[in-house]
Amino acid sequence: MLSQIEKQIFKSWIGYAVEPRIAKFTGRQIRTTGPRIAVVGNCQAFGVAYSMKLMDPSATVHHYSTIGQSRFADLDLLVRTLQTYDYVFSHDFLSGHLRGPGDSAELRSRLPKVTRLPAITFAAFHPDLIYISDPAQPLHGFIFGPLGPYHSAIAVFAFRAGLTLDETRAMFNENVFTTLGYLNMWDEAASGFLATVQKDCGVDLSTDLMKWARKGVFMYSLVHPMGFVLFDVARRMWEKVGLTPPATDFSYYQIHDLARAEIFPVYPPIAKHFGVQGGYLFKLQNHHLANDVGDFLTLPQYLAACFKTYEKEGAARLGNKRVDGWLADEETKNLLISLARENLRKGLTPVS
Structure with missing residues (x-):
């Protein structure tokens, strides 16, 4: 073909x-x-x-x-x-x-x-989104999960740290996001994006970025703009x-x-920070809208599907620099695990 x-x-x-x-x-x-x-x-x-x-x-x-x-x-x-x-x-x-x-x-x-x-890459709306490289496929080779190449850093951490699905779901709360710096990504994302575009392509998109921000969320994921x-x-x-x-x-x-591809949600505490509506609804890829309307996963469904993938792949193949760093730092690892279990005891397990 x-x-x-x-x-x-x-x-x-x-x-x-x-x-x-x-x-x-x-x-x-x-x-x-x-x-x-x-x-x-x-x-x-x-x-x-x-x-x-x-x-x-x-x-x-x-x-x-x-x-x-x-x-x-x-x-x-x-x-x-x-x-x-x-x-x-x-x-x-x-x-x-x-x-x-x-x-x-x-x-x-x-x-x-x-x-x-210029290729548009912007992380502030989706700071939890990561990729897991597949060393067997050197050219854009990624391990695919329920949302294609898109993975949650929190979900990968929780699996590798031995947490249960309920404990993992309890990590999707504002106290965990604050600990990980997810609510303070805008300045870094904006300055990095504008500097890269200016350096590589000689184009100033600063006024455009302000216009996009006034419209609310303008990305479906890290690399898929509207x-x-x-x-x-x-x-x-x-x-x-x-x-x-x-x-x-x-x-x-x-x-x-690009709305036909996977869409990663803007988590509610992050969305609240930007004054927009968020959720935990994960959209699956569907490039054949004429034949089928497609499907979505709630947070529990998404995490369960992720854990199935990770069990099949094995923890050794789930390498990611950010997650590796969390696991290697005992203080960070223990804090995240304690927050997960504390949130679970309080019944803080979001669904959608």
């Missing part, structure tokens, strides 16, 4: 080299008379590409996904294909997504027209390459593409 990037390469050459000749022969009018734009990258790239198409409906805008691995498309083929575009925007990606060697840095060196596209965030990123990238974004009511046409 062809990867998305291989399908897009084929589609691009048909549109670039074949369709204009057919149209000239048949007299069919081609609507895409504007610039050719390519957006290469991760799960956020579709939202950026969609936004750019909305900003100029006459443009040809193609999305090239660097998720997964290609069977035959290598960097040479990708470079030749992207040379046919007027503008190319690309997230960073590692060698291994394409056949043979070649990462985003080499793409930029071989194709100077490529503009580096559609209006990606629209603002697309607008900034246009400005960077000298294009003029028109006034567009994105809210009327927006697609929340």
